Amino acid sequence: MSELPSFELIRAASVSDVAAARRGHLDCRLLAGGTDLIANLRRGIGGPTALVDITGLPGMRDIAAEPDGIRIGAGVTLARLIEDPLIRCRFPALADAAATVAGPAHRTSATIGGNLCLDTRCVFYNESEWWRKSNEFCLKHRGTVCHVAPTGNRCHAAYSGDIAPVLLVLGASVELAGDGGTRWIALDELFREDGAAHLALGADEVLLSVRLPVEPGLLAGYEKARFRGAIDFPLAGVAVSLRQADGMLTVLRIALTGTNSRPLLVSDCEALIGRPLDASALRQIDRLVQKQAAPMRTTIIPAHYRRRVASALACRLAARLFAEA
Ligand SMILES: Cc1cc2nc3c(=O)[nH]c(=O)nc-3n(C[C@H](O)[C@H](O)[C@H](O)COP(=O)(O)OP(=O)(O)OC[C@H]3O[C@@H](n4cnc5c(N)ncnc54)[C@H](O)[C@@H]3O)c2cc1C
Numbered sequence: 001m002s003e004l005p006s007f008e009l010i011r012a013a014s015v016s017d018v019a020a021a022r023r024g025h026l027d028c029r030l031l032a033g034g035t036d037l038i039a040n041l042r043r044g045i046g047g048p049t050a051l052v053d054i055t056g057l058p059g060m061r062d063i064a065a066e067p068d069g070i071r072i073g074a075g076v077t078l079a080r081l082i083e084d085p086l087i088r089c090r091f092p093a094l095a096d097a098a099a100t101v102a103g104p105a106h107r108t109s110a111t112i113g114g115n116l117c118l119d120t121r122c123v124f125y126n127e128s129e130w131w132r133k134s135n136e137f138c139l140k141h142r143g144t145v146c147h148v149a150p151t152g153n154r155c156h157a158a159y160s161g162d163i164a165p166v167l168l169v170l171g172a173s174v175e176l177a178g179d180g181g182t183r184w185i186a187l188d189e190l191f192r193e194d195g196a197a198h199l200a201l202g203a204d205e206v207l208l209s210v211r212l213p214v215e216p217g218l219l220a221g222y223e224k225a226r227f228r229g230a231i232d233f234p235l236a237g238v239a240v241s242l243r244q245a246d247g248m249l250t251v252l253r254i255a256l257t258g259t260n261s262r263p264l265l266v267s268d269c270e271a272l273i274g275r276p277l278d279a280s281a282l283r284q285i286d287r288l289v290q291k292q293a294a295p296m297r298t299t300i301i302p303a304h305y306r307r308r309v310a311s312a313l314a315c316r317l318a319a320r321l322f323a324e325a
Pocket residue numbers: 029030031032033034035036037038039054074075078100101102103106109110111112113114115116117118119160161162163205206207208231232233234
């Protein structure tokens with residue numbers, strides 16, 4: 001890691017402060033907990049003239065019960081998510097997923113918004129400046145070729161946030177604020193399959209909050225495989241939510257992280273609705289996950305292993321939740 005480059009720190013107290021900062025510093029970056037952004041700046045990835053601290057925006061640090069769900073400010077820390085009684089009671093899978101992110105010290109400042117907006121990762125990218133320079137950089141930053149897929153024209157860096165899959169299977173939506181006002185979108189619409197531009201967030205927008213609906217009877221869980229058990233990003237992470245009635249599935253959602261350039265809500269799970277979660281259904285889950293997970297050579301662990309781990313975790317988690325439901 002290199003020295004942190006010089007920049008101006010602007011503390012925004014309102015969305016219009018963020019807009020003004022962006023007008024004054026076209027290359028500025030939004031700063032939440034800084035646990036990912038600062039590390040990347042110290043690797044020489046980007047050198048903004050200003051960082052805009054958004055954790056003081058109104059409502060950013062609030063967790064509020066709503067009649068049909070819960071609203072979580074984007075600046076709520078992961079440490080607080082783990083401890084909060086409302087989250088633990090209504091969405092324990094979210095607290096459990098937060099507890100798998102990084103280490104305890106990171107989680108005291110890391111935020112849920114920063115986790116959702118986390119940059120994608122690759123062994124050719126999350127490296128020091130001199131290392132990347134000696135490889136002539138890469139397509140994602142300052143280079144022309146992707147070392148993972150040299151004949152292609154897009155970046156395959158992997159989205160590796162632990163929180164998004166759980167929020168996806170819980171049906172979350174997110175509140176975005178920008179020059180045109182505020183809008184809500186389904187969380188799934190925030191992401192796209194492009195490692196160099198994986199967020200469908202307007203250049204003028206900031207993520208303000210996350211809303212989770214309460215779905216009675218829905219059980220959810222999250223499991224991840226990682227290289228080091230203590231502190232590490234997921235090589236593959238899987239969230240599942242399901243509900244059953246009379247031994248038949250009435251809801252089944254599966255989401256992945258660490259395998260694609262976006263957190264992926266696995267499609268075609270509806271085909272299993274109305275069926276028991278028996279051996280044949282588990283084989284179908286295995287096929288769906290293996291087909292849609294698209295890991296590339298972006299980590300030191302082989303891609304085919306990560307694909308198989310993703311499907312094994314999905315089957316194991318679905319079977320456990322079905323037995324508990
Ligand atoms: C050693 C180490 C281990 C880690 N392990 C894990 C892990 O296991 N799992 C995991 O998921 N993460 C891991 N991380 C990454 C990081 O700590 C977490 O993802 C954390 O939640 C990021 O949140 P933050 O508030 O610190 O984000 P920041 O670093 O402040 O921001 C991250 C990115 O999101 C943008 N951003 C932040 N908030 C907003 C917002 N409200 N609106 C729009 N854009 C925004 C920033 O501009 C930046 O581009 C690890 C980091 C380290 C250093």
